[in-house]
Amino acid sequence: MEFQHLQNLILIKEPPEKRFAKAEGGTEHHMSEAAVMLAFAMHLFAQGARKVSIHPDGEHGKRFEIQAWLITHGFSWHEGWGTTSYAGRYLNGDRILEVHVKPGQGDVVAMIGDRAIIAECKGGIVNTRHAGQVSRLRKGLHEATGQLLARSGQGEVNIAVVPSTATTRDLATRMAPRTNGAGIAIALVSATGSIEYCGADPFSALVSPD
Numbered sequence: 493m494e495f496q497h498l499q500n501l502i503l504i505k506e507p508p509e510k511r512f513a514k515a516e517g518g519t520e521h522h523m524s525e526a527a528v529m530l531a532f533a534m535h536l537f538a539q540g541a542r543k544v545s546i547h548p549d550g551e552h553g554k555r556f557e558i559q560a561w562l563i564t565h566g567f568s569w570h571e572g573w574g575t576t577s578y579a580g581r582y583l584n585g586d587r588i589l590e591v592h593v594k595p596g597q598g599d600v601v602a603m604i605g606d607r608a609i610i611a612e613c614k615g616g617i618v619n620t621r622h623a624g625q626v627s628r629l630r631k632g633l634h635e636a637t638g639q640l641l642a643r644s645g646q647g648e649v650n651i652a653v654v655p656s657t658a659t660t661r662d663l664a665t666r667m668a669p670r671t672n673g674a675g676i677a678i679a680l681v682s683a684t685g686s687i688e689y690c691g692a693d694p695f696s697a698l699v700s701p702d
Contacts, residue, residue, distance in 0.1 A: 498534060498685030500561060501527040502618070514622035523655040523683070525599075525615035526556035531685040532600050532611055532653045533589060534565070539695050541602040541609070543588040549595055553578055558591060600653070604695070610643065611651040611679075612636040618655045618683065629659050633678070637667065640676045649677070649694045656680035656688060664690035 503522045507515040529546040536544050548558065559569065559578040567589060572580035574593065582589045600611040614632030617625045636652035643650065652671070654660050664678040668691030671678055677694040679687050 498531055498565065500564070501531055501681075501685055502683050503527075503556070507620075507622075511620065511622045511625065514620055514625075516619045516621075519619075520617045521619040521683070522555075523615050523618050523681070524556040525613055526553065526558055527561075528613040528615050528653055528655060528681050529599050529611075530558065530561060531681045532613060532651075532679065532687070533602075534685060535679075535687045536600065536602045536604070536609060537587050540604050542586060543590070544600065544602040545590040545592055545597070546600050547592050547594050547597045548599075550576070550593060553593070562589065604649075608648045609651070610640070610648050611653050612639045613653045616655050616657070616660075618657050626659050629654065629657060630663055633660055633663055633667070637671050637676055637678070641674060645675050650675055651677045651679050651694060653679045653681060656682045661688075661690065668692075 501523055503524065504519050505522055507520045511520070512518065526548045529548060533544040533546055553576065562582050563569070567582035567584045570581045570583045576593045579591050579593050598610040599613040602609045614636050616629040616632055620626065633652060633654045636654060640650040640652060660680055664680060668678055672691045677692055678690045680690065681687060
């Protein structure tokens with residue numbers, strides 16, 4: 493299975509009254525942090541990874557049905573651990589996805605060739621014009637790059653991953669020359685899971701997928 497045109501990354505919700513006028517079509521399209529993690533994990537499989545780990549916290553799991561999403565995209569639950577129902581190992585052919593409820597590990601972690609891939613992910617509402625929510629999208633990209641800057645980065649490919657919106661694309665385009673210079677790529681995730689890099693593609697020099 494190739495992970496293209498992913499389904500159900502967006503949760504459609506009724507906005508609170510104070511945001512109703514700023515929501516296109518009268519509904520808000522939420523791409524949660526867990527959805528961003530899962531979409532980027534599928535991208536790493538497409539880049540040649542055989543095992544990918546994601547590290548949501550408990551709140552992420554409450555806002556997005558991680559296990560159900562994986563099952564509908566061809567993964568079977570193989571082994572669980574701890575008391576969190578969706579934590580565990582999932583298999584899809586020879587691809588392994590592990591869900592660990594452990595903070596501080598990087599949101600999405602994989603090996604491609606001999607390089608460690610570490611991604612920090614943020615979510616948001618992708619169709620809003622509400623000033624506070626638009627600001628949260630910008631803040632999410634700032635936080636993701638800041639978390640990666642705090643790592644040593646030695647031997648790693650570091651990527652900040654956020655939903656694709658006009659706001660995040662504009663900010664990422666302005667940030668990319670400096671973040672790329674610091675060894676951090678910026679990826680934007682569409683509603684169907686396609687990945688667009690602003691600036692350098694971090695995989696262009698790595699091992700090609702089979």
